[in-house]
Amino acid sequence: xxxxxxxxxxxxxxxxLSESHDIFAPKCFPGxxxxxxTDIIRYGQVRSLAEIEFEHRSDYSFKEALLAIHxxxxxxxxxxxxxxACMDRRLxxxxxxxxxxxxxxxxxIYLHNGPEDFYYKRLREKADFVLMGCEKTCDTGFCASMGxxxxxxxxxxxxxxxxxxxxxxxxxxxxxxxxxxxxxxCEVTPDYVTENEEKVTLPENLSVESFDHPVWExxxxxxxxxGRCNFVCxxxxxxxxxxxxxxxxxxxxxxxxxxxxxQVDGYTDIAGGGSFRKKQSERMRFxxxxxxxxxxxRFGYPMCVGCGRCDAVCPEYISYANLINExxxxxxx
Amino acid sequence: xxxxxxxxxxxxxxxRISKVRGESAARIRVPGxxxxxGILGMVQEIAEKYGNGTVHLTTxxxxxxxxxxxxxxxxxxxxxxxxxxxxxxxxxxxxxxYPASGTRNVSACIGNNVCPFANxxxxxxxxxxxxxxxxxxxxxxxxxxGCPNDCAKVRMHDFGIxxxxxxxxxPSRCVACQACIKGCRxxxxxxxxxxxYKVVRDTEKCIGCGVCVTKCPTRAFTRSPKKYYKLTLxxxxxxxxxxxxxxxxxxxxxxxxxxxxxxxxxxxxxxIDPNAPGGKEHIGYIIDRxxxxxxxxxxxxxxxxxxxxxxxxxxxxxxxxxx
Numbered sequence: 001x002x003x004x005x006x007x008x009x010x011x012x013x014x015x016x017l018s019e020s021h022d023i024f025a026p027k028c029f030p031g032x033x034x035x036x037x038t039d040i041i042r043y044g045q046v047r048s049l050a051e052i053e054f055e056h057r058s059d060y061s062f063k064e065a066l067l068a069i070h071x072x073x074x075x076x077x078x079x080x081x082x083x084x085a086c087m088d089r090r091l092x093x094x095x096x097x098x099x100x101x102x103x104x105x106x107x108x109i110y111l112h113n114g115p116e117d118f119y120y121k122r123l124r125e126k127a128d129f130v131l132m133g134c135e136k137t138c139d140t141g142f143c144a145s146m147g148x149x150x151x152x153x154x155x156x157x158x159x160x161x162x163x164x165x166x167x168x169x170x171x172x173x174x175x176x177x178x179x180x181x182x183x184x185x186c187e188v189t190p191d192y193v194t195e196n197e198e199k200v201t202l203p204e205n206l207s208v209e210s211f212d213h214p215v216w217e218x219x220x221x222x223x224x225x226x227g228r229c230n231f232v233c234x235x236x237x238x239x240x241x242x243x244x245x246x247x248x249x250x251x252x253x254x255x256x257x258x259x260x261x262x263q264v265d266g267y268t269d270i271a272g273g274g275s276f277r278k279k280q281s282e283r284m285r286f287x288x289x290x291x292x293x294x295x296x297x298r299f300g301y302p303m304c305v306g307c308g309r310c311d312a313v314c315p316e317y318i319s320y321a322n323l324i325n326e327x328x329x330x331x332x333x
Numbered sequence: 334x335x336x337x338x339x340x341x342x343x344x345x346x347x348x349r350i351s352k353v354r355g356e357s358a359a360r361i362r363v364p365g366x367x368x369x370x371g372i373l374g375m376v377q378e379i380a381e382k383y384g385n386g387t388v389h390l391t392t393x394x395x396x397x398x399x400x401x402x403x404x405x406x407x408x409x410x411x412x413x414x415x416x417x418x419x420x421x422x423x424x425x426x427x428x429x430x431y432p433a434s435g436t437r438n439v440s441a442c443i444g445n446n447v448c449p450f451a452n453x454x455x456x457x458x459x460x461x462x463x464x465x466x467x468x469x470x471x472x473x474x475x476x477x478x479g480c481p482n483d484c485a486k487v488r489m490h491d492f493g494i495x496x497x498x499x500x501x502x503x504p505s506r507c508v509a510c511q512a513c514i515k516g517c518r519x520x521x522x523x524x525x526x527x528x529x530y531k532v533v534r535d536t537e538k539c540i541g542c543g544v545c546v547t548k549c550p551t552r553a554f555t556r557s558p559k560k561y562y563k564l565t566l567x568x569x570x571x572x573x574x575x576x577x578x579x580x581x582x583x584x585x586x587x588x589x590x591x592x593x594x595x596x597x598x599x600x601x602x603x604x605i606d607p608n609a610p611g612g613k614e615h616i617g618y619i620i621d622r623x624x625x626x627x628x629x630x631x632x633x634x635x636x637x638x639x640x641x642x643x644x645x646x647x648x649x650x651x652x653x654x655x656x
Contacts (some may be wrong), residue, residue, distance in 0.1 A: 032549055032555040035477075036445040036452050036498070044550065060552070069551060072503050143429075227510055228550040242509070242530045258530070259508045259551070 002168040002188025003156075005298070009179055010158070014049050017092055021128065024065035025094035027051050028057035034315075039215045041138035043114075044172045052094055056158060057138040061234030061309060063106065066123055067259075073119065075254045091127040094158075096134055097192055098141065098307040101159040102234030103129070106298025109237045119257075128155040128174060133191030140308030140319055143193065145200040148305040150192045155240035198308060200321050202329040204292040211285060215326045220315050229260030229310035229320065235303050238262060247259050260289050288323060338403045345470065347431035348406055352540035358389070359398040359409050361416060362431065362438035364463035365456030365477070367446075371614035372416055379412050392528050393438045394476075406430070416444065421460070423467050433468030434564065441477035442485040444496075447477075452496030452543050453560045458587065471601050474569075481521075481542045481563070488578040491616045492594055493565035495540030496583065499557035499641075504531045506539070506553035513545035513554055516653045520544050564590055567617035568646060576595025576617075576652020583643040588629045590606070617650070625649075 017023060025046045033040045041053050042060040074081045095103075110120035131154035134143075143149040155171035167177040168188040174293070203210075230236040240260040245253040260267055263283045268276035277283045295303035310320045340350050349358040361376065376396050380388050385400025392411040401409060410430035417431070424600060425432045427642075439462050442448070444455030454588055455477040462475055478485035485491025509530040517525045524538035527544060532553075541561060545554045552564070561584045568578030582589065604619050604627075620628045625648050640643065 031558055032552055034549075034552075035449050036543070036556060037454070040552055057341065068505075069508060092478075136345075226548070226550045227508075227514055231508070231550050246528050247529065256530075261508070261550075264510045264512075270382075 002186055003178060004184035004186050005165050005167060006182070007160070007163050007165055007176070007301075008159070010167075010181065011049060013167075013178055017174070018047070021090045021092035021233065022087065023092045024049075024062070025052040025096070027171065028053050028097055033197040035053060041281045045162075046094075046176075048068075049158075049160065052132075054132060054302070057096065057307070057309070059309065059313060059314075060232050061097045061102065061307065062093055062235075062294075063102070065093050065121065066103075066106065066127060067237065067295065070256055070258045073255045075259055076311075077250070077252050080163045081282050085197060087126065089305045091123065092130060093127055094130045094132055094196060095314065096141045097151040097190075098130050098146075098148045098305045099234050100129060100131060100153060101146075101193055101305045102307070104153075105235040105295070105299075105303050105305070106237055109275075109296075113298070120260040125147060128171060129262050131190055133157065133159050134193050135191045137196040138308060140198055140311040140321070142198040142200040142306040142307075142308060143196075144196050145202075146302065146304060146306035149194065151190075154190075159188075161189065162207065171289065196306075198311075198321050200306065202302065202324060203327040203331050205331055206289065210289070210293075210327070213285075213327065213330070215323055216281040216285040219323050220284040222243075222318055223263065223280040223284055224316055225263050225280050225283065226315065227264040228315065229318075230261035230263060231259060232309040232313045234289070234307055234309070236261075238267075240267075262290075263325060284323075288327075291320075292324060322333045336403060341611075343403065344408060345432075345434055346406065346410070346429075348401075348403070348435040351400075351405075353400075355403055357403045357406070359384075359401055359406075359413070360391070360397070360431075360434065361396040362393075362422065362461065362463075362467075363395050363420060364422070365438045365441040365459030366443075367441070367456035367460075369419060372419055375412070375416050378506045378593050379409060382412075383409050391438075394440045395438045402428050409411065418516070419527050421464070423464060425468070431644065433470050435470035436466055436473040437475075439463045439466075439477070439484060441476045444477070447480055449541065449547055450482060452498045452541075452556070453479060453562075455485070455496070458494065461587070461590060462594060465483050466594060466598070469598060470612060471598060473594075473598070473601075480606070481540050488565050488568045489570055491566070491576060493563075493568060494590060494596075495563040495565065495580045497560055497561040497563055497610060498543040498546065499535060499541060499558055499559070499584065500539070500543070500545050501555045502532060503553050503555070505532055506551050508551055508553075510550060512548040512550060516544045516548035553622050559586070561585065562590060563589070564593065567615075567620060567650065568643070569615050569617050569652075571615065572655050573618070573656040578648045579645070579648045579650055581645055581648055582638070583645075584639065586639055589636050589638055589642070593632045596632050596634055597628075598638070603631075607641045640651075 023046050024043050026041050027044050035269040041058040043065050074083045110117040154175050157164040157168040159201050166188045218293045238260040239257040242256045292302045334553050346653040347360040350438045380398045383401045383405045384398045387399045389397040391397050439459045441455035441459040445451035459477045474490040476485050476490040477494045478487045481495045515527045521542050523545045564582040565578035566581045606614050
């Protein structure tokens with residue numbers, strides 16, 4: 001059961017949501033792209049529906065709204081530590097179906113993989129999610145191949161038409177904010193795509209023997225190790241630690257965690273100067289195997305959600321989707 | 334019957350006097366080096382109808398249609414008209430070709446229409462300056478390049494405009510991957526370093542090339558909304574004292590550059606050697622004569638520099654002296 005409300009009523013709903021929530025959504029940052037006079041779509045706090053980029057997929061995923069790129073875990077002085085307070089308001093995150101499936105992966109890593117992560121959990125509990133439908137496929141996504149093209153675990157669904165807005169609101173607490181007095185009641189099913197231009201077949205018989213596959217060297221030799229594929233990925237969840245000693249007072253500092261990339265130098269460095277995966281081909285293998293093999297062994301479904309952002313961002317035009325298809329092709333009789 | 338041609342008039346009309354008696358070459362200016370491909374067909378038509386079928390691509394990004402007859406100038410001017418209009422060249426009398434040739438075609442590298450390193454649309458700025466300065470008989474060479482790589486070799490021009498960006502750094506987006514630091518070290522001037530896992534930019538060293546921005550995988554480094562330029566002055570080739578242009582303004586803007594160029598025309602009118610052959614004297618030699626302080630006084634008249642613009646109060650050139 002959903003509602004049809006006017007655009008004005010939707011703007012009022014947004015206002016109401018803003019009273020209790022910090023609202024994060026994909027938005028365009030003009031001129032902030034990699035190259036001169038190019039824009040970037042990434043997540044940021046929004047103050048109106050109009051600010052939200054509904055048409056194009058965001059270049060960077062929603063994950064930075066839940067997992068800050070750079071987060072202070074605690075401050076330390078000589079004999080005490082203190083944990084920064086969590087935001088007291090709630091969090092509302094606009095995202096697409098692929099990203100909602102990615103949320104399940106982040107939950108798996110941070111909540112269901114040994115001890116729960118304190119920082120993730122406290123923010124996650126405050127978050128509500130608004131599904132943005134996909135009327136048509138994005139150019140590099142392959143959600144249909146990954147079965148992530150539909151999602152039902154949302155709190156609110158919004159579809160903006162010219163003058164009206166369709167709403168589905170499974171969340172009771174959010175539903176209370178909708179002014180239903182002049183709302184039409186109707187059946188609302190979120191838009192989703194059933195087919196993408198990009199089609200991916202997952203290999204079924206990966207094993208440690210796949211380590212010797214020539215595809216790693218073929219693609220790895222083209223990789224420059226910039227880490228963009230990891231940073232845009234909604235499921236990459238790795239971080240590294242940084243202990244900062246304040247420059248004015250060396251007895252005070254903080255410990256941060258910061259996003260890390262398995263493709264960038266330093267990721268496998270250990271005390272004593274060792275490093276495990278020195279070659280880009282080894283790093284490529286590690287990433288891909290984690291996305292479609294290791295994670296699945298542990299949790300029962302692949303990590304990759306097929307959002308296609310890694311293919312769209314790679315400066316060397318490495319297609320992760322095509323790499324997977326290459327692996328699968330080998331298995332054909 | 335002998336040919337009776339006013340060569341001064343022909344030259345001013347952008348026709349070269351060929352070493353082959355009776356022949357000429359028609360010069361077509363293409364500001365910013367950027368044109369609709371359809372113009373190529375028009376150039377071809379002229380070359381095949383009136384020339385010897387050969388076109389030279391000039392070092393200043395124009396065309397030179399070779400082997401035309403001097404007596405065909407009027408007919409060729411008619412055929413040049415649609416090209417002149419499509420390229421939006423200032424003209425006084427339609428159908429009479431180019432009204433001047435002293436101020437050379439304003440050239441540019443490919444710029445940010447294509448190049449990932451370029452910090453602005455070079456062709457657009459080149460066209461803007463062309464509109465402001467042409468037609469003019471004074472010998473001015475102006476060139477635009479998108480970044481300090483200077484592929485357009487603007488330092489060999491009277492005015493060289495080099496694209497800059499003021500890097501904007503958001504430490505909360507930085508993952509300390511050091512792509513910017515490595516990029517700056519290997520491709521640029523090594524102006525970045527890591528301190529407490531965050532990037533520190535040496536503002537004295539930074540040349541605003543934008544490599545850090547293109548290398549950053551998280552958008553911690555972005556370009557400034559405002560576009561900045563470096564203006565280099567009085568580079569030149571030639572017989573007496575070829576030299577590279579020197580920095581005059583760093584972190585300057587479009588308006589200041591256009592004004593300074595226009596002011597320089599006034600300066601040259603005042604101080605050009607009245608006996609200069611063909612009324613052509615490189616501006617740099619005029620400044621060598623008047624001293625830089627006098628030039629600067631003229632150049633900066635009415636110019637409101639940005640607060641962040643760095644100005645070189647004195648400029649000294651070197652180069653090779655053969656004179």
